[in-house]
Amino acid sequence: MRMVHGILMWVLLVSATCHFVSAFTDGLLPNGDFEKGPKRSDMKGTVVINKHSIPNWELSGFVEYIKSGQKQGDMLLVVPEGAFAVRLGNEASIKQRIKVTRGQNYAITFCAARTCAQEERLNISVSPEWGVLPMQTLYSSSGWDCYAWGFVALSNFAELVIHNPGVEEDPACGPLIDAVAMRNLYPPKRTGTNLMKNGNFEEGPFIFRNTTWGTLIPPNIEDAHSPLPGWMIESLKAVKYVDANHFFIPSGRRAIELVAGKESAIAQVVRTIPGKHYSLSFAVGDAKDACVGAMVVEAFAGKDTIKVPYNSKGKGGFKRAVLRFVASETRTRIMFYSTFYSMRSDDFSSLCGPVVDDVRLLSIRKP
Numbered sequence: 001m002r003m004v005h006g007i008l009m010w011v012l013l014v015s016a017t018c019h020f021v022s023a024f025t026d027g028l029l030p031n032g033d034f035e036k037g038p039k040r041s042d043m044k045g046t047v048v049i050n051k052h053s054i055p056n057w058e059l060s061g062f063v064e065y066i067k068s069g070q071k072q073g074d075m076l077l078v079v080p081e082g083a084f085a086v087r088l089g090n091e092a093s094i095k096q097r098i099k100v101t102r103g104q105n106y107a108i109t110f111c112a113a114r115t116c117a118q119e120e121r122l123n124i125s126v127s128p129e130w131g132v133l134p135m136q137t138l139y140s141s142s143g144w145d146c147y148a149w150g151f152v153a154l155s156n157f158a159e160l161v162i163h164n165p166g167v168e169e170d171p172a173c174g175p176l177i178d179a180v181a182m183r184n185l186y187p188p189k190r191t192g193t194n195l196m197k198n199g200n201f202e203e204g205p206f207i208f209r210n211t212t213w214g215t216l217i218p219p220n221i222e223d224a225h226s227p228l229p230g231w232m233i234e235s236l237k238a239v240k241y242v243d244a245n246h247f248f249i250p251s252g253r254r255a256i257e258l259v260a261g262k263e264s265a266i267a268q269v270v271r272t273i274p275g276k277h278y279s280l281s282f283a284v285g286d287a288k289d290a291c292v293g294a295m296v297v298e299a300f301a302g303k304d305t306i307k308v309p310y311n312s313k314g315k316g317g318f319k320r321a322v323l324r325f326v327a328s329e330t331r332t333r334i335m336f337y338s339t340f341y342s343m344r345s346d347d348f349s350s351l352c353g354p355v356v357d358d359v360r361l362l363s364i365r366k367p
Helices: 002-017
Strands: 021-023 058-060 063-067 084-088 093-099 105-113 121-126 129-134 144-152 157-163 176-185 215-217 239-243 254-257 265-271 277-286 292-301 304-313 317-326 331-338 342-344 347-352 355-364
Touching: 084 093, 093 176, 105 121, 105 157, 121 144, 129 144, 144 176, 157 176, 277 292, 277 304, 277 331, 292 317, 292 342, 304 317, 317 355, 331 355
Parallel strands: 021 093, 144 215
Antiparallel strands: 058 093, 063 084, 084 176, 093 157, 105 144, 105 176, 121 129, 121 157, 215 239, 239 254, 254 355, 265 331, 277 317, 277 355, 292 304, 292 331, 342 347
């Protein structure tokens, strides 16, 4: 009897310990869309008062459970996935523990919207790694943007925390969070036919099928931990990761849209042989997202550069360009950015820009 009692206590202890541990599969985290909500007894108005009352999540601080269509003054709060989201007040956070594979690369994708302050930001972390994502710039007219953040698992468990470090006078004045997903990334390798890693951008963060605005990859992300493997976001603002379900893609299923002029750049450092000739080819086009007008993509290979104009009608299409150069170093930086800012012709509050795709680098014989 004592043995049975001991086994039962052990099972209960393990169950309690693993209550917030989720087995990982690509896509939404368990209750990542917050559709499973708290009981009424665990709420005071919209404020959640029990830190364990939203299934699969642990809450800290001033967290509200928001229903789509709820009003905040004259503003109607809309939720991108399902009917519910959470709002993080000053110093509030949500946390979920996920089973991962040690040493593997992962990308978190989540959607967020400002509700009050212009300079809202979010701190996202999987200990000991963390990053602060600025939310000053809106890239979609819906008010919601989806962001990606990459990390390497240092153990078999990842404790994901999304935290609002804000210090607003109104403690409820914080960002809305919805649709938290994760994707296992497989670092691409260079091949005999392409010296670029992930030149076709097929390997990258999760993109939600029910959202039409792509996934933003924030700036200043290191190569090794980037949610866009092989590439660094060397700019002040984000680039947009777009898919063929919602946008025109020159090649394959994924591409990059340079949505913030010269403040929106991607780069990769490749091994080269000094004195050897190389050919850098790539596609430039528009994403079929009503981004109309004259566009220019500037490409750099070390000190060599080329400007590629593209006259967009906003209906999809692309052209190819080639930059030939002679390497002067053992490592050459390849970089792309858009010369101009662009706005959607049907929505002057949404940034857009040229698409870059199918980047190929090959060594060639001396012309």
